[in-house]
Amino acid sequence: MNITVFGSGYVGLVTAACLADVGNRVLCVDVDPEKIATLKAGHCPFYEPGIDSLLVRNAKGGRLDFTTDAARGVAHGEIIFIAVGTPPQEDGSADLQYVLAVARTIGQHMADYKVVCTKSTVPVGTAAKVREALAAELAARRLALPYDVVSNPEFLKEGAAVEDFMRPDRIIVGTDNARALDKMRQLYAPFNRNHDRVMAMDVPSAELTKYAANAMLATRISFMNELALLAEQVGADIESVRRGIGSDPRIGFHFLYAGAGYGGSCFPKDVKALIRTGGEHGQSLQVLHAVEAANEHQKQELFRRISAYLGSVKGRTIALWGLAFKPNTDDMREAPSRVLMEAIWAAGGKVRAFDPVAMETTAKIYGERADFTLVDSPEAACEGADVLAIVTEWSAFKAPDFARIKALLKTPAIFDGRNLYDPAAVQAAGLHYQGIGRARLG
Numbered sequence: 001m002n003i004t005v006f007g008s009g010y011v012g013l014v015t016a017a018c019l020a021d022v023g024n025r026v027l028c029v030d031v032d033p034e035k036i037a038t039l040k041a042g043h044c045p046f047y048e049p050g051i052d053s054l055l056v057r058n059a060k061g062g063r064l065d066f067t068t069d070a071a072r073g074v075a076h077g078e079i080i081f082i083a084v085g086t087p088p089q090e091d092g093s094a095d096l097q098y099v100l101a102v103a104r105t106i107g108q109h110m111a112d113y114k115v116v117c118t119k120s121t122v123p124v125g126t127a128a129k130v131r132e133a134l135a136a137e138l139a140a141r142r143l144a145l146p147y148d149v150v151s152n153p154e155f156l157k158e159g160a161a162v163e164d165f166m167r168p169d170r171i172i173v174g175t176d177n178a179r180a181l182d183k184m185r186q187l188y189a190p191f192n193r194n195h196d197r198v199m200a201m202d203v204p205s206a207e208l209t210k211y212a213a214n215a216m217l218a219t220r221i222s223f224m225n226e227l228a229l230l231a232e233q234v235g236a237d238i239e240s241v242r243r244g245i246g247s248d249p250r251i252g253f254h255f256l257y258a259g260a261g262y263g264g265s266c267f268p269k270d271v272k273a274l275i276r277t278g279g280e281h282g283q284s285l286q287v288l289h290a291v292e293a294a295n296e297h298q299k300q301e302l303f304r305r306i307s308a309y310l311g312s313v314k315g316r317t318i319a320l321w322g323l324a325f326k327p328n329t330d331d332m333r334e335a336p337s338r339v340l341m342e343a344i345w346a347a348g349g350k351v352r353a354f355d356p357v358a359m360e361t362t363a364k365i366y367g368e369r370a371d372f373t374l375v376d377s378p379e380a381a382c383e384g385a386d387v388l389a390i391v392t393e394w395s396a397f398k399a400p401d402f403a404r405i406k407a408l409l410k411t412p413a414i415f416d417g418r419n420l421y422d423p424a425a426v427q428a429a430g431l432h433y434q435g436i437g438r439a440r441l442g
């Protein structure tokens, strides 16, 4: 099939590359000429495991191309995906300007039947707005062309995006139109071999399913983070509690890790947007208000602990391992590391940080500053620092040389925002250790 994908970010590019890899001819359209030039030169503008080889293979095979020419994009695809950003506005609602701009572009250029698919995460009612925007453009051209608007939210996780797309748990297709559903089933057939993963439903249910999934996962994390703080007070260990409850199949082990708070481009924004949707319909989502508040509190937790331990961070240097909001990505959107670093700087402290892939993205955000040094190894971050904080659970941090860390730090202490180590082992190596929700020793 001929497919067009508007938006060449994490979702658009992964969607495009995976659809091309099973034989479709996919054209990616983006408004960012630099991004398109990078892609045309065979490079991915961000770090995502497995994407580079897909891009190169499918571009060479003539199944994947990139353009800023929207008219060409509209002409190309029988199915057109909208995979542009939906960032939060001041009031927490999702900003639909990019989605609706693409809808208008499609209306301005289409000349035959199209299935228009919202892949961006959009609030209930957006497919109807896309339909209206498109209809208005067609009316202005005095054309009555057929089209269907389908909701097809994406559930991939950064760092595992290609794998998630290739082997989806489910493929949600929101439509009330049999012809559009049939096209979507054809498109997803190659990802659907062992059992039917396509779940057809009405459009509002599809749109709400996406927010419900993210809000449920964020709720589990905030619940575990609050429980971790309680565990410390009562002398329990959150890791034991996690194993104890996760073994109940009604609860399960996924997304039960206490830590430095959830970040990324999705959970914080989507929880906010769902709260906002609730407000618009007179339905207060009290659980989600609490989930958000608990997360804000949790993101400050490492700073509170470090300040309490040192007395003050003024004039101190904190070594930081991990910058990205999670491992295997260079994405810094809403990363807990940012909250920690900004709090340290505001209090007059300095940061020496290392991350295996996110240092370039971080440098672009913060630029040159006297109180910030990016270094090229975990050990170098500790050189001359007072204490070490860990914010991202990169594999490279999982088995460090504690004796070496002790020798490098002025006040040997580890504040572990991801519970990577056995507290007893770190303390036996002569370092002060604080995880999140770990039993206090001695």
Ligand SMILES: NC(=O)c1ccc[n+]([C@@H]2O[C@H](COP(=O)([O-])OP(=O)(O)OC[C@H]3O[C@@H](n4cnc5c(N)ncnc54)[C@H](O)[C@@H]3O)[C@@H](O)[C@H]2O)c1
Residues within 6 Å of the ligand: 006, 007, 008, 009, 010, 011, 012, 029, 030, 031, 032, 035, 083, 084, 085, 086, 098, 101, 102, 119, 120, 121, 122, 154, 155, 156, 157, 158, 265, 266
């Ligand atoms: N990142 C994720 O893990 C993830 C997962 C599932 C769903 N989502 C949702 O998918 C959507 C996209 O997220 P993302 O992380 O890929 O965003 P992103 O910011 O990485 O990429 C968005 C791209 O859209 C482009 N764009 C903006 N306006 C355009 C237009 N008119 N025409 C063509 N391109 C345009 C931008 O230049 C940018 O390259 C969001 O709604 C997000 O919530 C994201």
Ligand SMILES: O=c1ccn([C@@H]2O[C@H](COP(=O)(O)OP(=O)(O)O[C@H]3O[C@H](CO)[C@@H](O)[C@H](O)[C@H]3O)[C@@H](O)[C@H]2O)c(=O)[nH]1
Residues within 6 Å of the ligand: 121, 154, 155, 156, 157, 158, 159, 214, 217, 221, 254, 255, 256, 257, 258, 259, 260, 261, 262, 263, 264, 265, 266, 267, 270, 325, 326
């Ligand atoms: O037990 C856990 C699991 C995750 N996190 C944190 O939660 C955040 C989000 O992690 P993750 O969900 O793995 O990453 P995303 O790439 O943001 O993916 C989420 O958001 C996407 C965008 O909507 C969805 O498509 C995915 O299904 C959903 O998992 C990160 O800061 C993690 O550190 C925890 O603190 N504890």
